[in-house]
Amino acid sequence: MSAYGGYAKTSYGAQGGDDGGGFTMGGTQQGSQGGGSKFADDSLRPVTIKQLIESEESYPGGPLAIDGVPVTQVTLIGQVREIKEQTTNVTYRVDDGTGIVDVKKWIDAERSDGGANTTFQLDTYVRVFGRLTAFNGKKHVGAHFIRAIEDFNEVNYHLLDATYVHLYLTKGAPGAGGGGGGGDAGGDGMFVDGSNGAHSAAPSRLNLCKPNAKRVFKFMQGASDNDGCGAAAIAQGTGMSVTEVIQAADDLLGQGLIYTTLDDETWAVLDY
Template identity: 55%
Template sequence: MTSYGGYQQTSYGAQGGGDGGGFLGGSQQQGSQGGGGGKSYGDESLRPVTIKQLLDWTEAFPGQDTIIDGSPLTQLTIVGQIRKINPQATNITYTLDDGTGTIDVKKWVDAEKSGDDGAEGFNPDMYVRVWGRLKSFNGKKHVGAHFMREVKEFDEVNYHLVEAAYVHLYLTKGAPTQGGMGGQQGGGGGDGMFVDGGAGAGGGGAGQQGGYGNANDRTAGMAPRTKMVYNYMLNAQGGGEGVTVFDMARDTGLAVDDVRRECEGLMDGGVLYTTVDDDTWAMLEV
């Protein structure tokens, strides 16, 4: 799939690792992951995803094609922070964290071309973008990386999360209704994958209904920023103590004060409540 409701994927600035339009060069010649039969060029399109989406997918049997949001996933791109590096003789394993989960990324080393593909030279805490495929070995998932590069502007981290959310919503709920995105292209988020609503989108309070969902959806009528906080909390793994506004701000890209206001508004609506202190929130049973 080359576009989603008129939204065009970017080439993400890959040097030598991809061509324009969100595809990796030569992908049409590669078969499906672990499966037989050739796939069309469209089936080999590059999809932005979060690590949580990859971890939530369950392989029913060995060699099964990866299906996320009801659509086959072949080539993917993720953005995250390196937490750990484990160099081996034949590959380097990077443990990557994007705020939704952690996953190992394996980059195979070509001894004859060492240092030419940018695989070496990464350091812990550095943000990187990875292009590759989801793999599973002995029940443990990892991403087999075709190409990696450093992320030098943090805006790219937030942009990737918004882009992944947009594609998730397009695949699960269809194209946005006219004017439903509030003039923001790629501004939707996604329940069940990270957040809902556009990162950095303006406006709190009800009355601004997005282009997804229906009248029976609990988020119907919520402003984009309110949806973002609501869906973040819906999928949060904070345990009994809840999640702090600082973690929410870090993961969603919103300002801490904006997160506080949205949490207070959701508390007034009977959705959230404070736990150990005024800055730690949990969701009531839904």
């Protein structure tokens, strides 16, 4: 569970005995009442990988901070790009479109299954729960639990969760009209570099798509139907076949640029 300014998101699906190492799905720790430093840093925070990479020490030798707030327990979603199996751990290279980070799952030799799930195929979307760590200046996530994404809508939900928390900490509570913590008033750095707040993840992800997908995306951006665009309407408007449209839509779905609405062949553009 994560809690920021009244926002609470629970039940990300991390169930069962693979979330050891002191990780809990509870809210903010109670250590702050005892005068220690464990105030909000053990709350579970949804993040993008770019945020992890750009995190900095809250003070010399202190915990890493994002948006000026110390953070250790994080959850992220991305695609597995590489798997390295070693004696003591399995390292997954995870890419969410904003950056790439190593996720290490330590092997428990006392468990019959080794304590590490190595069944993920390359390019599988996974959700990671873990602890943000820096070693020799390089950040990685020590995973408590990793599971495959079964519903792609969860990718979109996660981005919304991460955006909400980021905006709350940098801009203040909804309706406050003021800045929060250490955010850049000139733009948003969650997804891409640059100071223009109008930038989003869409352009960089669209560059990874095939020409037909770019064509479909451009057509959908100009459509005004709140329920999304159907495959037949897109085919008629672009001169493509329905099969080509569906293949292009799969490409766009894989990059998190569109989402299904009324049915599996009706889509709308995801506004970041």
